[in-house]
Amino acid sequence: MTEAQALRAENQRLAAALVESEIRNNLVLEATNDGVWDWDLTTDRTFFSSRWKAILGYEDHEVEHNSEAFFELIHEQDRPRVEAALASHFESRQPYLVEFRMRTKGGGWREIQARGQGMWNDEGKPIRMAGIHTDITERRMHESERLRNEELIEIQTETIRALGVPILQVWRGILCLPIIGQVDDERANEMTAELLDRVAATATRFAVLDLTGAQFRSETVQYLARMTRALRLIGTQGVFCGISSNTARILVDMQLDLGGVPTYRDLGDALRACLLRLRETPS
Structure with a gap:
């Protein structure tokens, strides 16, 4: 092979390598x-x-x-x-x-x-x-939505805490505690303490825990179970109403024993049952 032929062959090899490199780069850019x-x-x-x-x-x-x-x-x-x-x-x-x-x-x-x-x-x-x-547009949208949700949860939590523990005297011998939002350990202790004090002061026979507005986790169910056990120790029957299908699934999955606490579809059904029991066994 002459020097010119060798040079021509080397140029062809370099050109082929360049084409291959460009193809590779284009594939990477497209991928x-x-x-x-x-x-x-x-x-x-x-x-x-x-x-x-x-x-x-x-x-x-x-x-x-x-x-x-x-x-x-x-x-x-x-x-x-x-x-x-x-x-x-x-x-x-x-x-x-x-x-x-x-x-x-x-x-x-x-x-x-x-x-x-x-x-x-x-x-x-x-x-x-x-x-x-x-x-990163979608990521930013998700982050903004998460921050908005966190802000709403914080506002909701502050609002619920500002309401305190709204214990209602719905009838002589019947108290009702609407439980709204999430329940953590601090709030559960506060609700239990105030409910027990109110029950003891009014000789309450039935304490209806309205769960219609509650947001449930497994810990929430445990708090309620402790609350109803404490009520039973001072001679008051705890009653649940407003249990959602999701809450019912949590109760079943946890296999939690609520100690025979009666449950009703809504507050109206719970109050009618409590009034009937009061008439049957007057204090």
Whole structure:
């Protein structure tokens, strides 16, 4: 093989390797769920992958390949934060990680998390930067919903505690305690103490625990079982009403013995039963 033939063969091998590398890179770009970008700082020429554009709803030809096109898509309120993150990365070489909103083709906004890494020349001047964009819109929506739910639960808990223990004298010899929301150890102890004091002060025969508005966990059932046992020790019959199908399943799954405490569909049925018992066995 002559020197020219050898050179030609080597060029063909390098060309084939380059094609193979490009195919591999394209497959990786298509497979990833993140958008890939590459920025030549010396020419301001950028590369945005198809996925990068698809996240925002754009076709390949609809976004120009320069930094101006990128910054124009960033929400104006978030632009200073992105610029500051880039400046910090170029100056201190700290990790580039920033979140911001980008405008979609339809005029909406997507939440983006950007990561990147720069390259510097021998003089320490940044010459290139590449990274990825991750669409975190759904994650942000779930986080916002979780925070709203936590806030609502906190408000509900504070409201319930502000109500105290609303023990109602519904008839002579009959008290009713509506249990609303979740019951923790502190609240269970408070309800038990106040109910027992009220029962002892009024010679109550029946204490109706209305569970219609209660939120149940396995611990809640145990608190109620202790409450009814304490009532029985001072001669008062505990009565349950308003047990939901979910609560019934919890009771069955736990195989918890409630000590024969009578249960009724609703408060009306419970009161009628208690009144009947009072007439049959007057105090």
